[in-house]
Amino acid sequence: MPTATSGVSNEPIQRIAADVKLGRNVRIFGFTNLYGCEIGDDVKIGTFVEIQKGAKIGHRCKISSHTFICEGVTLEDEVFIGHNVVFTNDRYPRSTANGRMQTEADWACIPTLVKRGASIGSGAVLLCGITVGENAMIGAGSVVTKDGPAGATVAGNPARVVKSKNVRT
Numbered sequence: 011m012p013t014a015t016s017g018v019s020n021e022p023i024q025r026i027a028a029d030v031k032l033g034r035n036v037r038i039f040g041f042t043n044l045y046g047c048e049i050g051d052d053v054k055i056g057t058f059v060e061i062q063k064g065a066k067i068g069h070r071c072k073i074s075s076h077t078f079i080c081e082g083v084t085l086e087d088e089v090f091i092g093h094n095v096v097f098t099n100d101r102y103p104r105s106t107a108n109g110r111m112q113t114e115a116d117w118a119c120i121p122t123l124v125k126r127g128a129s130i131g132s133g134a135v136l137l138c139g140i141t142v143g144e145n146a147m148i149g150a151g152s153v154v155t156k157d158g159p160a161g162a163t164v165a166g167n168p169a170r171v172v173k174s175k176n177v178r179t
């Protein structure tokens with residue numbers, strides 16, 4: 011609570027909309043914005059994470075700070091998401107349609123699936139319409155344009171398989 015002298019609050023500021031389906035034992039840090047999404051049990055969500063409507067987060071996932079998870083994204087159980095990871099759901103984004111601001115009627119959300127046990131390194135960008143396979147590892151800073159094979163390590167821009175098996179497989 012703010013003190014009379016400092017005016018500083020240590021209470022975490024979070025926006026967790028009433029329509030969020032939260033599992034058990036979910037830990038959410040400050041400055042997060044969650045709406046219309048589903049979060050499984052035992053999930054940890056870091057500071058400055060936004061999770062949009064329609065996104066689904068499985069059980070025991072860890073989502074590190076500054077990450078953006080948009081509509082259309084599904085994370086299965088035990089997925090790790092590094093810091094500042096950006097998902098996308100529109101391959102050809104535009105501000106306007108026929109000279110007026112676009113509405114949801116003007117575009118189709120393209121889904122992305124991250125399968126069980128996969129990890130996405132910090133700063134990665136995932137283009138939409140792809141599947142990251144089970145236990146796959148995506149390198150830091152990668153731009154992922156295609157499906158990532160199960161158990162492989164995929165890295166770079168554009169991301170390529172750098173190891174067909176990673177330490178978990």
Ligand SMILES: CC(C)(COP(=O)(O)OP(=O)(O)OC[C@H]1O[C@@H](n2cnc3c(N)ncnc32)[C@H](O)[C@@H]1OP(=O)(O)O)[C@@H](O)C(=O)NCCC(=O)NCCS
Nearest residue numbers: 092093130131132147148149150151152163165166172173
């Ligand atoms: C992808 C990663 C797991 C690979 O680790 P590794 O299995 O030990 O692989 P290596 O270091 O042996 O690298 C294999 C090759 O991939 C390249 N590479 C590794 N990571 C890369 C990355 N992030 N982007 C581009 N290329 C990468 C290496 O340069 C090497 O290339 P070479 O064979 O031409 O020399 C690791 O580099 C990484 O990015 N981890 C994510 C870290 C992170 O974001 N953590 C989040 C929270 S702290």
